[in-house]
Amino acid sequence: ELGCRALPETFAALGTFDCVAANEPDRRVNAAVYAVDVTGNIAARAEIDEIIWIDPASPPDIHLAPLTRDHVLPLAR
Numbered sequence: 001e002l003g004c005r006a007l008p009e010t011f012a013a014l015g016t017f018d019c020v021a022a023n024e025p026d027r028r029v030n031a032a033v034y035a036v037d038v039t040g041n042i043a044a045r046a047e048i049d050e051i052i053w054i055d056p057a058s059p060p061d062i063h064l065a066p067l068t069r070d071h072v073l074p075l076a077r
Contacts, residue, residue, distance in 0.1 A: 002051070010037035014075050022065035031067055033075065055065040 014033045016060050021027035054060060056076035064073075 001046040001048050002038075003045050004038040007037045007039060010035075012036070017067060017071040018068040019070060021066070029067055031071075033072060035046075035072040035075075 006021045012035045014035055016030065016032045018028060021029050042051060052062075054062075056073045058071075059073060
């Protein structure tokens with residue numbers, strides 16, 4: 001969906017997190033989060049509408065999914 005390829009030898013587990021779902025009221029998500037290196041160009045495909053790069057230390061004032069905002073960005077800092 002992102003047009004790139006993950007390099008399997010670089011996978012590093014960062015944790016499993018439980019959080020409220022971004023777009024489904026009264027639902028929760030449980031996500032295993034990994035750091036991974038990729039090769040190839042990253043581009044929005046399939047159901048991905050938009051890709052933006054943000055600085056995890058100072059994210060812009062935009063709506064982010066709770067999982068991203070509360071768990072993934074702190075890991076990236």
